[in-house]
Amino acid sequence: MLTLVGVSHRTASLDVRDRLTFRPAEAVRALELLRDRHGVREGVMLSTCNRTEVYVVEGEADAVPAVWAQLSERLGQDASAFGYVRRDREAATHLFRVASGLDSLVLGEAQIHGQVRDAWEACRAQSSAVLNRLFQTSLLVAGRVRSETVVGHGAASVSSAAVQLAKQIFGSLRGIRAMVFGAGEMADLALECLVAEGVQASVVANRTYDRAVELAARHGGRAMTLDDAWTELAQVDLLLSSTAAPQPIVTADRVRPALARRGDRPLCVLDIAVPRDVEPAVGRLDNVFLYDLDDLQRVVSANIERRKAELPRAEALIADEVERFWQWIAGLEAVPVLTEFRARMEAVRDAEVADALRRMPDLTAEQRAAVERLARSLTNKFMHEPSVRLRAAAANGRGLGIVDAVRYLFALDQGAGRTAGAAAPEAGRGEPRTDDRG
């Protein structure tokens, strides 16, 4: 059975999640223990700052108590009080949603895709056919959600909204020259975001020169005092302002002379200070595009709303992929049953033919061969239609119930036992169990 045991930002506080974070090597060790002591066939642990989830294909025993025991030991208290269990289709659906960013703190965020891939890579030694297929599919699903819906589109943070707006003006930000007013944490963070997109930090100006030097050294620009920086305004394309000044320091009168020397080139002004550094009149100047924190927040809100509106499409896509994954599982289940079914029928045939031939010792070699041919032909004919239908049923997703029926009708589960099917989870028998304690 495919089972997921986990905690996430939806069910546990940051403190609990912090304590339940596993490094890759620790995750592998935990999965080895589950395999060695509790008969778990396959396992992958996904541990990020927002979730710790253990995906397992169980053996004969229920692995859930063992996983909770492990997590509780690490937490120092009962971890099941903060978590959830998902089984079979629900476990697959959950992983597909997680990889697509639908279960993330910020809807549609892209980082989780890489984290799922890394978790799978780190636990490759502990995963096999089912989990490999599950994780591979989850990454493909995430790719589809990203490309076929807009769940991951648009900025979802103030810094990335600043980047989005600047890109809407300049296209690529590579080589765009920026001037920064202020050297505080906000300025640092926003500048880092812009520099990552290729913006060149030309000037860092601050009331205190030493702080400007520090920030300029980190991002590769020139440090200046605020009073000296105005002459440089004509040379830059983007002004990022984040000082602690009590009143606007960037006024229309200050900007106008610089604009006169800039020709028609647009100037993007990002005012992320509270209270504002840039007076509203600056935004009315020709070729100046002014945005303050409220504007950036509105961009974020609009994007989040847009992402939410796309959820039904993303969920439908995921449901489709879960169905396809489950058909594959059903196929996995059908193959060993078919093999066993055929072996059982052939064994019965051989025994009956041998018995019949024993009772007819006077038959010539040709007659014996004819009897054997007849038996083989009859067996093949009897088995042909059920085999074809079983394969078809497995392929169209109705396989698991029929596979179980065949196993029951022909007493296959009382024979030598399942062979190749040992790898597959015993899924699809009735409704999947869900035990969400969150």
Added chain:
Amino acid sequence: MIAIAHFAAITLYLAAAALAATPLARPMNAPYRGVVGVLAAGVAVHAASLAMFARAGGHVIISGLGPSLSLAGLLLALTLVVVELIAREVSLTLVAAPLAALPTIFANIVGFTPAREPSGVQGAWLAAHIALSFIGIAAFGTAAAAGLVYLVERRQLKTRRFGALFRLFPPLATLDRVNHVAAVAGWLALTFGVVLAVSYAFEYHQMQVAQLAWGVAAWVGVSTVALGRVTRGWQARRAAILSSVSFAAVVLLYVALRVAGPVVGRFH
């Protein structure tokens, strides 16, 4: 058959524009391949119908009002496909595809009656002039479309409206670049087209004042934009306004000369 093929091309152009407008109705990106594919299909059908016309009548396709208008539409649509393939951006389709459909619709209304063609050197001269002029007008139209979209997008950005239009249109820098390249290309083609027209008029004593006046007006319009951009460094809003206003003026002048045809003389 030719009229039906033209109707199909018009439908495809308008369908491409509708596809490009999907982000206005739903929170999704315009289907790039879909838009370019439908537009390219329109161009293919359009080109095939003009080729059919030329083959059936043994005419050069650019003689006569209907065929000329149709060719103008085709060249504009073709330019649009090329620009969109290079820029990997389909929002221009919203403006430029209807702009290509318009002369094609007029061509269908006017009908496909070829004019009497000169032959030999004179015929080649005339064909070169008309072809270059149409290419120039198509490029000028593309510059104007980019300029118009620039102005709309700029307004969204200035007024801080972050709705569907804001997401639909490409960055201002991309639109400005398209405007620049199209204006310069249009100026080059129209310059050669007008030079060929003037020299043709003198050489063969065929001066059509209205036609010449319109050609020169179009050349002045595109020259203002292109030379302003190249020599004076005009860009962004100024170039966008200039290109859209001057192209609109050229179109209006064309309509006016058509309406006043009986007074000012024959005008194609």
